[in-house]
Amino acid sequence: MNDIKVIVEKCVGCGLCIKACPYVAISLVDKKAVINEKCTLCGACVDACKRYQAIVITRTTFSGQKVAAYSGIAVLAEHRHDRLSSIVPEIIGAAKVLQKTLNKKLSAILVGKNVKHMAGEIISYGVDEVWMIDNPKIDDFAEDVHASLVTDILLEKKPEIFLGGGTVMGRSLLPRVAARLLTGLTADCTELEMDPEAMILKQTRPAFGGNIMATILCKNHRPQMATVRHKVMKPAKKADDGHEGKIVEMDYIDIPDSQVEVLEFVKEDTNTVNIADADFIVSGGRGLRDPKNFKLIEELAQALGGAVGASRAAVDADWIPYSHQVGQTGKTVNPKIYIACGISGAIQHLAGMKSSDIIIAINNDPNAPIFDVAHYGIVGDLFEVVPELVKQIKGK
Amino acid sequence: MKIIVCIKQVPDTTNVKINPETNTLVREGVESIINPFDMYAIEEAVRLKEKYEGTVTALSMGPPQVESALRESVSLGVDEIYLLSDRAFAGADTLATAYTLAAGINNLEGADVVLMGKQAIDGDTGQVGPGVAENLGLPHITDVRKIEEIDGNGYMTVQRLLEDGYVRLKVKLPAVLTVVKEINEPRMPSLKGKMRAKSKEMKVWTAADLDIDKERIGLSGSPTWVTKIFTPPKPKGGKIFQGETRDTVSELLDELVKGGIPIKRGGGK
Ligand SMILES: Cc1cc2nc3c(=O)[nH]c(=O)nc-3n(C[C@H](O)[C@H](O)[C@H](O)COP(=O)(O)OP(=O)(O)OC[C@H]3O[C@@H](n4cnc5c(N)ncnc54)[C@H](O)[C@@H]3O)c2cc1C
Numbered sequence: 001m002n003d004i005k006v007i008v009e010k011c012v013g014c015g016l017c018i019k020a021c022p023y024v025a026i027s028l029v030d031k032k033a034v035i036n037e038k039c040t041l042c043g044a045c046v047d048a049c050k051r052y053q054a055i056v057i058t059r060t061t062f063s064g065q066k067v068a069a070y071s072g073i074a075v076l077a078e079h080r081h082d083r084l085s086s087i088v089p090e091i092i093g094a095a096k097v098l099q100k101t102l103n104k105k106l107s108a109i110l111v112g113k114n115v116k117h118m119a120g121e122i123i124s125y126g127v128d129e130v131w132m133i134d135n136p137k138i139d140d141f142a143e144d145v146h147a148s149l150v151t152d153i154l155l156e157k158k159p160e161i162f163l164g165g166g167t168v169m170g171r172s173l174l175p176r177v178a179a180r181l182l183t184g185l186t187a188d189c190t191e192l193e194m195d196p197e198a199m200i201l202k203q204t205r206p207a208f209g210g211n212i213m214a215t216i217l218c219k220n221h222r223p224q225m226a227t228v229r230h231k232v233m234k235p236a237k238k239a240d241d242g243h244e245g246k247i248v249e250m251d252y253i254d255i256p257d258s259q260v261e262v263l264e265f266v267k268e269d270t271n272t273v274n275i276a277d278a279d280f281i282v283s284g285g286r287g288l289r290d291p292k293n294f295k296l297i298e299e300l301a302q303a304l305g306g307a308v309g310a311s312r313a314a315v316d317a318d319w320i321p322y323s324h325q326v327g328q329t330g331k332t333v334n335p336k337i338y339i340a341c342g343i344s345g346a347i348q349h350l351a352g353m354k355s356s357d358i359i360i361a362i363n364n365d366p367n368a369p370i371f372d373v374a375h376y377g378i379v380g381d382l383f384e385v386v387p388e389l390v391k392q393i394k395g396k
Numbered sequence: 397m398k399i400i401v402c403i404k405q406v407p408d409t410t411n412v413k414i415n416p417e418t419n420t421l422v423r424e425g426v427e428s429i430i431n432p433f434d435m436y437a438i439e440e441a442v443r444l445k446e447k448y449e450g451t452v453t454a455l456s457m458g459p460p461q462v463e464s465a466l467r468e469s470v471s472l473g474v475d476e477i478y479l480l481s482d483r484a485f486a487g488a489d490t491l492a493t494a495y496t497l498a499a500g501i502n503n504l505e506g507a508d509v510v511l512m513g514k515q516a517i518d519g520d521t522g523q524v525g526p527g528v529a530e531n532l533g534l535p536h537i538t539d540v541r542k543i544e545e546i547d548g549n550g551y552m553t554v555q556r557l558l559e560d561g562y563v564r565l566k567v568k569l570p571a572v573l574t575v576v577k578e579i580n581e582p583r584m585p586s587l588k589g590k591m592r593a594k595s596k597e598m599k600v601w602t603a604a605d606l607d608i609d610k611e612r613i614g615l616s617g618s619p620t621w622v623t624k625i626f627t628p629p630k631p632k633g634g635k636i637f638q639g640e641t642r643d644t645v646s647e648l649l650d651e652l653v654k655g656g657i658p659i660k661r662g663g664g665k
């Protein structure tokens with residue numbers, strides 16, 4: 001039976017565990033830690049109490065697959081509209097870093113119709129094998145079919161690590177694959193590292209809206225699966241020296257029928273690039289006061305070749321569609337530069353943009369919390385600052 | 397039509413503040429709320445019921461105090477509430493959670509539509525919805541921003557949000573959907589609803605009540621182990637410019653250029 005226990009003799013009553021517990025499940029009674037029923041056995045306190053080792057979790061695990069039978073790394077070669085998604089070189093980049101320690105084969109799974117022309121590009125990033133199913137029956141968006149085929153390939157090829165994109169597609173597909181394989185899956189990782197001794201994948205990701213980071217292991221099950229957050233990993237570069245790789249056609253695997261029929265894809269024609277993909281994002285909030293003032297934001301975004309984001313306040317006021325909302329109930333973005341204009345920096349907004357490389361805040365209130373996370377800030381009226389930025393960027 | 401909505405109780409991160417000295421979360425007075433995305437799932441379930449007739453059942457897995465979240469859902473229009481609660485469920489990762497919720501749904505003899513939130517704001521994974529669907533052998537659609545209609549043959553047409561637009565999809569029910577905020581605007585609880593919420597009977601099921609493999613629930617059924625939790629490093633103090641607009645802007649741009657940031661001049665791609 002699984003349990004969490006405080007070893008009373010070892011507990012010094014320091015309270016570090018209380019600070020570490022995300023669920024307010026620990027209190028001190030007579031200077032000893034006591035764990036209540038809110039505990040989810042997440043293990044944060046065990047980590048916090050490393051020094052005294054006064055908290056232990058005992059666990060039994062259901063037997064996983066034969067771990068030793070699995071070898072190598074595989075990545076999902078996601079594609080849309082006949083092109084590899086921009087996340088693919090990023091996942092390959094992350095995989096190649098792991099490969100340095102693991103020293104095993106790196107493969108990619110490519111499933112779809114008329115996809116063969118992408119295999120060469122995948123190989124050029126340094127991939128050894130492309131496991132491919134190219135079949136006219138497979139639609140880009142039929143992820144139930146993709147899930148089934150990807151599972152079959154993984155069962156046959158048995159990689160010890162399988163990575164996908166933290167994209168809409170990846171985050172929908174991989175949980176289904178993991179549930180079929182009865183293995184673990186860590187969502188939206190921002191850091192991946194091989195433990196050089198145990199040869200286990202250390203998967204680190206933000207939780208609680210980016211307020212805490214957790215490192216997660218999948219010890220007894222294979223493959224170790226993770227989705228990777230967009231724009232965090234360094235993308236692999238195409239090798240000019242003609243990296244050798246081969247295409248393995250897995251065309252004997254049965255293609256199931258999709259239960260979901262695609263009627264149409266509607267591209268949103270608003271504002272240049274989509275925010276998940278953009279290197280530069282200019283976001284507007286309630287400080288804009290009026291929907292027509294989003295023009296200012298658009299102009300700056302255009303001058304930078306970036307995309308337009310928004311706070312929830314702006315979306316709720318119907319100034320801009322929800323697809324632009326950044327934050328806990330919107331999208332998580334990771335651009336090189338995030339410019340927040342007239343956004344106060346509520347914790348839910350920060351949850352979606354805090355990991356941007358550089359945050360620039362423009363706000364007329366010097367005490368706005370956005371300045372606490374901003375790398376650069378201008379205290380001033382956005383109606384003056386934003387046009388001036390456009391002018392100087394264009395003029396420079 | 398039978399609709400099941402899966403809801404999770406989570407700590408309200410609105411009230412979570414960072415202690416600037418220790419850089420840790422301040423959790424005093426943090427309340428538990430229904431996961432915000434699940435509020436949209438509840439509202440959509442109630443709207444489906446109002447449009448196509450049927451019942452809405454809310455299902456949750458968690459400790460006993462989740463009762464308050466389930467009762468709140470009644471005040472918002474949910475008809476029946478079920479809680480899967482057992483110490484043996486504790487420590488479940490998304491795989492074990494999806495397995496357990498699916499067992500609960502099977503115990504309820506399934507549904508025409510299972511609605512869930514896009515993701516829970518504590519774990520932020522979004523993996524439970526597709527996992528439940530896989531366990532039930534049903535199709536799923538994530539990030540649903542609109543249910544257009546359910547036709548007479550039991551096909552549902554929905555719009556699903558993607559990075560660069562949306563896609564219209566048609567799926568034969570039963571199916572599992574996860575919803576985003578755009579789908580609706582949740583109503584406030586009615587007075588009558590609040591009264592009903594107080595008196596509503598809540599059914600609690602333990603592991604023994606479900607048709608499940610005990611090895612696949614809770615911590616034992618969870619392949620992923622959290623080994624370390626830490627607070628992310630804060631940005632190292634920003635540079636704030638104040639003064640004449642023209643000066644602050646040029647100081648900022650100079651600073652960016654000095655930092656090697658590729659400001660593209662002359663406009664869009
Ligand atoms: C469950 C939940 C989920 C949420 N999810 C999200 C989410 O995903 N994303 C999100 O963004 N929010 C989210 N919120 C809302 C969040 O709490 C804030 O209410 C919201 O982010 C505020 O938006 P804002 O910064 O645009 O508006 P405000 O907080 O009103 O800030 C406007 C700012 O503009 C400044 N300003 C005004 N005029 C000017 C001017 N002329 N020049 C310069 N500056 C000016 C003001 O000083 C102020 O700081 C969520 C809330 C809840 C409860």
Ligand SMILES: Nc1ncnc2c1ncn2[C@@H]1O[C@H](COP(=O)(O)O)[C@@H](O)[C@H]1O
Binds near residue numbers: 456493512519
């Ligand atoms: N313990 C739970 N009880 C009921 N529903 C849950 C539970 N955990 C997750 N869910 C549902 O699954 C969705 C996604 O959660 P997650 O995968 O944890 O981000 C939530 O919005 C809920 O609808």
